[in-house]
Amino acid sequence: MILVIDWDRFIREINLDYLSDADFCYRIWTYDRSSSDKIILAESQDNMSDNILTVECTVPNNTWYFDIIPSRGWIPRFTRLCVLSFLVYTHYWLLQYFI
Numbered sequence: 001m002i003l004v005i006d007w008d009r010f011i012r013e014i015n016l017d018y019l020s021d022a023d024f025c026y027r028i029w030t031y032d033r034s035s036s037d038k039i040i041l042a043e044s045q046d047n048m049s050d051n052i053l054t055v056e057c058t059v060p061n062n063t064w065y066f067d068i069i070p071s072r073g074w075i076p077r078f079t080r081l082c083v084l085s086f087l088v089y090t091h092y093w094l095l096q097y098f099i
Contacts (some may be wrong), residue, residue: 011042019068020044027052027067048072 007065008048041064051074052067075083 016042016044023071025049025069025071028064029067030062030064033062 008015016026024043027048028041029043030039030041031037032039044073048067049069050070055068057066058080
């Protein structure tokens with residue numbers, strides 16, 4: 001079985017421009033069956049972070065993978081630092097008052 005797809009229509013239907021406008025980076029890729037090399041079908045940028053969400057999508061006779069990540073990362077560093085500080089403080093407070 002060979003899959004033939006109208007690429008321009010496919011790209012319009014999944015609305016990749018919306019992802020870019022919403023400040024997300026994406027990549028659609030698959031594996032080459034003969035060499036197991038990664039084949040990139042579409043992407044918003046070359047250097048995506050390793051902390052991506054990958055969704056597997058089965059298409060006739062193959063599997064495509066959709067990677068997505070917010071262009072600034074999932075959680076800004078300052079927010080992570082605040083959350084970590086809060087957790088350390090809470091842990092300290094719990095140890096002081098309940099143990």
